[in-house]
Amino acid sequence: MNAASRLGPARTHRTLILALLVAAVSGAAWADPHTPPAPAPMLALRYDAAIDPAQYWISEKLDGVRALWDGRQLRFRSGRPIVAPDWFVAGLPDTPLDGELWLGRQRFDELSGLIRRADPQHPGWRAVRYMVFDQPAGAGDFSARLQALQALVMAADRPWLQVVEQRRVTDRAALQRLLDDTVAGGGEGLMLHRADAHWQPGRSDALLKLTPWLDAEARVVGYIPGKGRLQGRVGALEVETDDGRRFRIGSGLTDALRNTPPAIGTLVTYRYRELTPGGQPRFPRYVRERTLP
Structure with missing residues (x-):
């Protein structure tokens, strides 16, 4: 008996309807119209x-690329298919999985470039791991799903x-020590899954992130000319958030990016x-171009 069957007919129907509505709102593009979409993450x-x-x-x-396995196809969070090698997806379970495609700490740009190529024959795939951390719409609380x-x-x-790898800590001091060790080793931060939480799409305190900084996204709307040693190159990006706030990002731009900055409209x-x-971000620093769906 699968997880959906154990939920009972009424609850199974509600779960399916919720998944369909969330997927429709997010604009997910599913390849097979006869196959119900995997639940939104x-x-x-x-x-x-x-x-x-x-x-x-x-x-x-x-620091990887979020990837959802719907039982047949590996997909981005948006629902768009990820072009992966046949051998990579062969033998994956026929139930939904949620996780990250990952090469290792501080190798996001390399991974992003590999996935953008959409070349399943590329030898770089041999180093990619699919690191899973949840079962979308799985039965039971997170401890049971794990x-x-x-x-x-x-x-x-x-x-x-x-x-x-999942672990438990006893208190806030232990959590801080774990965060410090992770960041010192090149990691981005920590994720917290509430042990007694049942799966639900969208944002809630069932899933939390903890990093030493805040992060967000904005769209490039212009360039600020550089001065001094940056004469003739981009000094800063002018960006705009979804709610209309505009500001400049200069820190974090490499010389290569100042010569060839992200295109106007890039996230x-x-x-x-x-x-x-x-309401303006204090000390904004460029991290990366959001080139994946």
């Missing part, structure tokens, strides 16, 4: 220091399919310390 809120971390499973926030996920991965017996990720009283 859970999305993280930011961890608040008032929250007791002992209630959560803790894992590293991987146990089921470990069994699925073990049965699949594919070396590139792995479960993201970029930036990091910042906090928001000013006027």
Whole structure:
């Protein structure tokens, strides 16, 4: 009996309807109209220091590409298919999985370039791992889903399919030590899955992220000319957020980016310390171009 059958007819119907509505709102493009789409993913809120971390499973926030397996096709969060080698997806479970395609710490740009090529024959795929951390619409709380996920991965017996390591901490001090160790080793931060939370799409305190900085996205709308040694090159990007706030990002731009900056209209990720009283990000720093769907 699969997870959906154990939920009962009424609850199964509600779960399916919810998944269809969320997928429709997000604009997901599913290849087979006769196959119900995999449920939309859970999305993280930011961890608040008032929250007791002992209630959560803790894992590293991987610097990879979010990938959802719907039982047939590997997809971006938007629902668009990921062009992956046949051997990579062969033998994956026939149930939905949520995870990250990952090459390792601080190798996002390399991974992004590989996926953008859409070349399943590229030898770079041999180093990619699919690091899974949840079962979309899976039965039970996260602890139960984690146990089921470990069994699925073990049965699949594919070396590139792995479960993201999860651990527990006793208090906030232990959580901070784990964050410090992770960041010192080149990691981005931590993810917290509430142990007793049932799966649900969208943002909630069932999934939290903890990093030493804040991050967001904005669209490039112009360029600020450089001065001094940057004469003749881009000094800063002028960007705009979805809610209309405009500001400049100069920190984090390499010489190569100043010579050939992201095109107008490109979505970029930036990091910042906090928001000013006027709602502007303080000390924004360029991270990367958001080139993937």
